Amino acid sequence: MASSSTADEDRRWIVLTMVCLALTLGLSSLALRGYVKLRVRKMVTADDWIMLIAGLLWLGYMASQIAACANGFGAHTADLRQNSYYYVVGTAHNGDVVEALRFWFVSTLLHIGTTAVVRLSASLTVLGQPHPRSTFRRWTVILNLAIVTLASIAFAVLLALQCTPLSAYWSRNRAEASSPSCHFATTVVQPGWYGFAALSLVANLVLAFFALTPVLQAGLSWRKRAPGAVLNLFSVTSVVMSALQLAQVPTLRDTADLSFAAGDFASYALLVPSLALVAANLAGLGPWVKELGWDAEGGEARWREGNRGLRMRTLGRRRGRSAMNVMRGHGEEGDEAVLEAAIEEGLGRLESTGAEARAASGSELGRERG
Numbered sequence: 001m002a003s004s005s006t007a008d009e010d011r012r013w014i015v016l017t018m019v020c021l022a023l024t025l026g027l028s029s030l031a032l033r034g035y036v037k038l039r040v041r042k043m044v045t046a047d048d049w050i051m052l053i054a055g056l057l058w059l060g061y062m063a064s065q066i067a068a069c070a071n072g073f074g075a076h077t078a079d080l081r082q083n084s085y086y087y088v089v090g091t092a093h094n095g096d097v098v099e100a101l102r103f104w105f106v107s108t109l110l111h112i113g114t115t116a117v118v119r120l121s122a123s124l125t126v127l128g129q130p131h132p133r134s135t136f137r138r139w140t141v142i143l144n145l146a147i148v149t150l151a152s153i154a155f156a157v158l159l160a161l162q163c164t165p166l167s168a169y170w171s172r173n174r175a176e177a178s179s180p181s182c183h184f185a186t187t188v189v190q191p192g193w194y195g196f197a198a199l200s201l202v203a204n205l206v207l208a209f210f211a212l213t214p215v216l217q218a219g220l221s222w223r224k225r226a227p228g229a230v231l232n233l234f235s236v237t238s239v240v241m242s243a244l245q246l247a248q249v250p251t252l253r254d255t256a257d258l259s260f261a262a263g264d265f266a267s268y269a270l271l272v273p274s275l276a277l278v279a280a281n282l283a284g285l286g287p288w289v290k291e292l293g294w295d296a297e298g299g300e301a302r303w304r305e306g307n308r309g310l311r312m313r314t315l316g317r318r319r320g321r322s323a324m325n326v327m328r329g330h331g332e333e334g335d336e337a338v339l340e341a342a343i344e345e346g347l348g349r350l351e352s353t354g355a356e357a358r359a360a361s362g363s364e365l366g367r368e369r370g
Contacts, residue, residue, distance in 0.1 A: 011263030
C-alpha cells in the first residue's frame with residue numbers, strides 16, 4: 001500500500017492495526033475454545049454452534065475491512081485518484097473509492113450481525129449462571145436481548161434501503177450520496193446511528209454488569225476471581241469501545257470524504273464485536289483452567305487424591321497376600337487346605353510375636369547385668 005499525498009492524514013494503517021489486534025485476540029480465543037470443546041470436554045453444545053456462526057461472521061467482517069483498506073478506505077477521497085508507485089506492480093492508482101466504500105458497507109452489515117450473534121451467546125452464558133435473584137436477571141437479560149436484536153435487524157434493513165439505488169452510497173461521484181436518491185440516508189439513517197449505537201451500548205452494559213457480579217462476591221478465592229477478572233476485562237473494554245464508537249457517529253455525515261472521515265469510527269467498530277467475541281469465548285474460563293490442569297488448587301487436590309489412592313492400593317496388596325494364602329487351597333484340598341493355611345498363618349504370627357518378646361527380655365537382662 002502506498003502513502004497518499006497527505007501521509008499524515010492517511011488512516012489506513014490505523015484501521016489495519018486494529019484489524020491485526022482484533023484477529024490476534026479473536027483467533028486465540030476461538031482456538032482455545034475449540035481445543036477445550038473438541039479435545040478436552042469432547043462435547044459440543046448449542047452455544048458452540050452459535051459461537052461458530054459468530055466466528056464465521058466475524059472472519060467475514062475482518063476480511064471485508066481489509067479489502068476496504070486495500071482499496072483506499074481510511075484515505076482522503078481526493079487522494080485515491082492519484083497514481084502511486086508500487087515496488088511490485090509499478091505505477092497504479094492509490095485506491096478506488098467505489099470498492100472502498102462498497103466493502104465498508106458490507107463490513108458494516110457484518111459488524112451488526114456479528115455483534116448480535118455474540119450478544120446472543122453471551123446472554124445464554126449469563127442465563128446459565130446460578131444466582132439468588134435468577135428470575136429478575138433472567139427476564140432482564142431476555143428483554144435486553146430481544147430489544148437489541150430487533151433493533152439490529154431493523155437498522156440493517158434501514159442501511160440496505162438508505163439509497164435508491166443502493167449503489168449511490170458508494171458512487172464515485174460523491175454528490176450522489178447527498179442527492180435526493182439518498183434522502184432517506186441523511187434524514188433517517190445517519191440520526192439513527194445515534195439511537196442504535198446508544199442502544200447497543202446499554203445492552204452491552206447490562207451483560208457486563210451481570211458478568212461482573214460473580215467476581216465481586218465475598219470470600220471468593222483469587223484462583224476463582226482471576227479468570228472472572230480476565231473475562232470482565234475484555235467485556236468492560238468492549239463497552240468502552242462502544243462508547244467511543246458512539247462519539248464518532250458525527251463523522252459519518254461527511255459523505256463527500258467518507259472514506260477518510262469514517263476511519264476512526266471503523267477502528268472502534270472493529271474492536272467492539274472482537275472484544276465481545278473474546279469475552280464470550282472465555283466465559284467458561286474457570287472450568288477450562290481446571291480441565292486443562294492449569295489450576296493450582298485443582299492440581300493439588302488431584303495430587304492428594306493420587307497419594308491416597310496409592311496408599312489404599314498398597315494396603316490392599318498387603319491384606320491380599322494373607323487372603324490369597326487362605327484362598328489358595330480352594331479347589332485343591334477343600335476345607336482342609338483352607339484350615340491348614342489358616343493354622344500356618346497363625347503359627348507364623350505367634351513365632352514373630354515370640355521372637356519380639358525374647359529380644360525384649362534379652363535386652364532387659366543385659367541392662368540388669370550391666
